[in-house]
Amino acid sequence: MWIKRSPFENPKGLANLIGYRMFDGMVHQKNTKSFENAPEVPNFSRGHYLYRTRCAACHTMGQGDRLGPDLLNVVDRRDRVWLIRWLKAPDQMLAEKDPIALELFVRYKIPMPNLQLSDIDVGHLIDYMASESRNIAEQHSVAE
Numbered sequence: 001m002w003i004k005r006s007p008f009e010n011p012k013g014l015a016n017l018i019g020y021r022m023f024d025g026m027v028h029q030k031n032t033k034s035f036e037n038a039p040e041v042p043n044f045s046r047g048h049y050l051y052r053t054r055c056a057a058c059h060t061m062g063q064g065d066r067l068g069p070d071l072l073n074v075v076d077r078r079d080r081v082w083l084i085r086w087l088k089a090p091d092q093m094l095a096e097k098d099p100i101a102l103e104l105f106v107r108y109k110i111p112m113p114n115l116q117l118s119d120i121d122v123g124h125l126i127d128y129m130a131s132e133s134r135n136i137a138e139q140h141s142v143a144e
């Protein structure tokens with residue numbers, strides 16, 4: 001995984017990405033003792049799976065900024081065409097000096113890597129981010 005990345009990427013981002021993948025986001029649960037106590041593996045949708053394995057190291061939804069911006073409601077916040085292009089080639093958009101890309105880069109300091117996503121996977125990811133944002137909004141309205 002490390003070899004496949006660009007050597008020009010931010011080392012902190014890489015470490016975070018690889019660490020997250022290796023420990024499956026469970027780095028902080030040091031006292032997990034037995035597989036018997038392991039939570040059941042939920043049945044992930046393709047979008048959810050992609051998000052967890054490719055995006056969650058740098059992004060959260062509704063928990064504030066990580067290495068990148070929080071993605072809650074990003075599907076409503078950004079123009080759809082922009083979002084699709086961004087997910088496919090953030091590096092290219094930055095190189096072309098897209099105003100939003102520049103603004104984000106100034107704020108977050110590290111560039112989002114091009115993850116070589118297919119059109120189909122980009123579609124799954126957008127569906128997942130939209131539905132997860134709705135779920136979170138519903139949970140909030142129930143809690144109030």
Ligand code: HEC
Nearest residue numbers: 013054055058067068069074104105108109110111112125
């Ligand atoms: C290595 C960290 C990293 C990974 C992995 C990553 N991103 Fe990002 N992402 C960023 C950063 C940093 C930004 C802010 C733009 C910049 O600085 O280039 C960003 C910006 C974004 C934005 C724009 C947010 C806005 O407010 O407009 C979206 C959408 C996004 N990422 C989605 C994703 C998705 C979906 C994935 C997984 C397929 C992903 N990112 C994977 C770091 C990452």
